[in-house]
Amino acid sequence: MKTWFITGASRGFGREVALEALRRGDRVVATARSLNALDDLVASDPERVAAAQLDVTKPDEIARSIEIARDRFGSINILFNNAGIGHFAAIEESDDAHVRRLMxxxxxGLAAVTKAWLPHLREQRSGLIINTSSIGGIRSFPAVGWYNASKxxxxxxxxxxxxxxEPLGIKVVIVEPGPFATDWAGNSAAEVPDADAIADYDQTAGKQRRTFRENVGQEPGDPAKAARVIVDVAHDDHPPLRLPLGNFGYDxxxxxxxxVRKDVAPREAASRGADRDRRASDA
Incomplete structure (x- = not known):
């Protein structure tokens, strides 16, 4: 039996992974900015679910949620950093306050929760940290440049x-989903107001932004199926560093x-030639 600590457990991947972990017989510390949003999860199995209020940008709430987890279950095996938000706007259109909140x-926030748990994981010389990234953490798209930067x-x-x-017995997995039917492109994301949109970007960032919004809830990825893959990996003795999810994510x-190979190959000689000449440097 594993014990999970999940941020952003009230919806999306966080909720689905919590439910799947419980189905496997694991225990879950579910966290969210609103405790009320976790009521039904707690009610589903009060013996194996603990709830804690957690805004990952607030150090006091991070400390308190870890205290609740340790008081209830002693420690954890798996930290699932799932909390996150989206932001839709061209780079130039983006509001600085929204961008800073995104970051x-x-x-x-992800780093702060991780750093707060690491002393406990180091002490027990074991643990798994699962960080939710995105295919947008590998390649960029118009309208989500700042989101790409965060991932x-x-x-x-x-x-x-x-x-x-790794030498301390603590492993890391990066989850890289493609488009999934979560709330990522819904209420969890901010976007540039129409009045502030720049016409020159209408057919790049603007077009992509409209596509995201029009497809909310219709994305090909199934969060429940993704949760099963994530929990499988969490129970694997040899988890991968990267876990792309969905055809779009994998492809x-x-x-x-x-x-990248196609882009850099034509100038390979010039790129390699930027090193100092070894014979000259040895002279």
């Missing part, structure tokens, strides 16, 4: 963390590798 939640940061942070904690990951 505070998606990057600094690129999660990717870089997670890769380094995996190397730092998008491989396509990015091909795009």
């Amino acid at each position: 505070e939640i998606n990057v600094f 690129f940061a999660v990717e870089g942070l997670s890769e380094a963390l995996a190397q730092e904690t 998008g990951l491989l396509e990015k590798f091909d795009m």
